Amino acid sequence: MHSAMSLQIKCSVCLSDFTDPVTLSCEHSFCRECITGHLQASLGPSTCPECQRPYNEEDLKSSRLLRNMTSSVREHLAELKLDKSTSKEGAETLKLSEMERMLMCSEHDEKLKLFCETDQKLVCVICRDGDKHKGHVFKPVKEAAQINKGELKTALGFLAKDNGQLGYMIQQQTTEITKTEGKSKSLSAQISAQFEEMHQFLRQKEEEVKKELEKEEKKVTEFMQNNQSVINRRFMENKEKEIILQSALEIEQPDHFLQWWTEKGCPMTKNMKQKADMTPSNIKYTSRVKDLTVLPDSLFLGPHETHLQFFVWKEMMGSIKPVPESLTLKKSGESYLKVSPGGTRIRQADRVTALYKDFNPGTVSEKNFQAGQHYWEIEVGEKPDWTVGIKMGAEKQLSATKSAESEILLHLKHSKGYVLTCDGKDTTLNTRDKPQKIGLYLDCERKQVSFYNADNMSHLTQINYSSKQPCCLTLVPGLYLDGMNSDPLTVCSYEFNTGKH
Structure with missing residues (x-):
């Protein structure tokens, strides 16, 4: 019962009772020092040691309830420990006897007083003299334990040093990763800036070419509109004459028609003839169309119409830096x-x-x-x-x-x-x-x-x-x-x- 209760107040990182417990958004709890160290040691995004859900430093919330519960459970377990101190002494005596039996040779029922360095195992005196360990090197248990503990300390020291170097390398690698990420952002900004320069050049060039187009359009259409005005003026004049002449033909009384002819018709038709003294059989009228022409579309931008991209690219190359470098080759003494x-x-x-x-x-x-x-x-x-x-x-x-x-x-x-x-x-x-x-x-x-x-x-x-x-x-x-x-x-x-x- 108390074992299950004690597990409820243990941090899954340090496996000890909670100290200043904090709770993440996923509702798993840890010692503040443990989860903070886990956060700082993470190379990438930090995840909960229990459920692997991402978290950051802002997610660490102090748990007053868990801190009070930890204190209460400790006090309760201490009372249970005090009440069962007597039974515990008996249990320890029983455990000691069990250990003594465990350290007896299962084959000869003798105490394991020697350590075989050749086979790296505990043996009894009878085992030492048997054929299985003939020619092997033996040490008393205490001496062998001291020797092996010394070797263990050496290995532990090596691991501590190795882990120190690994920890330092992790810090260095984290620094380099941060440096690379920063450089990537800087390069991204640089790339955007350089493309923006090209975009700006192209936008500016687009405006220049469009203005050139507008200027050329205005020039050509103005000339064509002047020509159209002349054509319109002559058309209106001829149309007016046509209406007058058509109206005259509708005069039914001969005397009225001749009166109009005398006053307007004869002068009007006379002005329309090529020669004033022409006879009725060979009359020819002067056309007001012959000296006119319809001006065709002449709008043309030259290479900006037919080779726009190439010409703009050539102009843009002048603003691009850096460009391939120039260099000079050494003169050779070879005649070939x-x-x-x-x-x-x-x-x-x-x-x-x-x-x-x-x-x-x-x-x-x-x-x-x-x-x-x-x-x-x-x-x-x-x-x-x-x-x-x-x-x-x-x-x-x-x-x-x-x-x-x-x-x-x-x-x-x-x-x-x-x-x-x-x-x-x-x-x-x-x-x-x-x-x-x-x-x-x-x-x-x-x-x-x-x-x-x-x-x-x-x-x-x-x-x-x-x-x-x-x-x-x-x-x-x-x-x-x-x-x-x-x-x-x-x-x-x-x-x-x-x-x-």
Whole structure:
């Protein structure tokens, strides 16, 4: 009875009587210190240890009723304990005798006075001399207990140290998770801001093009409306004459008709004739339509009507930052390798013989990179053989026939297709498209190199490196292939603000 009662005042976390008990919204109760520690130790959303229902610090409600009940049950159990102290002494004596029987050898009915270190078990003196424990090492129970307790303390100390480190790692990981979540929110805001800049540019450009359309519409319609006014004026004049003439024909009395003819009809018809002295047989009237024309629709916005998206995209590129970086390639001392005067293009020199047909020299960028993130685009066009990549170290040039241990290279080999070389090992890449431009992204902070199809910005591959040396871009124009691969590799420039691309 009292055992069941005592369970009602025990915290399920510490398994002790409640201390300053609090109740959650799910109606489960715990010590305030226990549930607060559980809350702080949780890496994610905290859940009730009993029913796994989520809770937070605001859900902790002090339970005065449970605190009073805990005190009352303690007092009641203390009284029961006092009343049964005598019977408890008898029970302890009985329990001691039972323990003594338990520590007797079940085989020889002797006390277990020795500990077999070989088998790690208690034995009696007779067991020691038997064949089962022949050659084993024995220790007296007390000595063996002290030795094993010492080992247990050592293990306990190790666990305490290990758990301390694990607890510290949990705190660090929680910090990093919080940092990542904060960074994600910051990046989300940054992404929204950058898209808002583009939206704002597009909205502004939309207003400009619409205003241009309104201006052009006003200009064209004004000209057409002036023409329509002339046509309307002549139409009304002719319509008025038509009505007058039609009314004259309805005059029945000849004398009245001739009187009208004399006063109005003759002058009116005379003005309508091409020549005033024409005879009745060849009368021709002057048309008021011949010199008029209906002006067709001429509203046209030029490229903003036929190529609107492309022209706006080109304008928008001038406001986009950052853009792929420009760089200069080092001049090569090789006579078979030509670098353009601006240092942005490289190609195999033209040849008149088949000598050195397998000679495949290359060069690197003048600038090295050891921090930050960098992106370049290299135009490879329709070349059947080329190499683009990153080289670690300060060597001046690279031969594609020898793969260095400090290179990450993407090749198009005319006989093998696309190949990635890292640490001297080749890996074949499967890609459906044949890029005209290769994008190369170097992340010096995370030590990653990524390659992209810059035509549609699809990801080709990514690889990590461990070198701490500065990096540089390396380009190899590929084998000459009897002149079929003489086109250059070009480092693209996106200097829109100066009109260069």
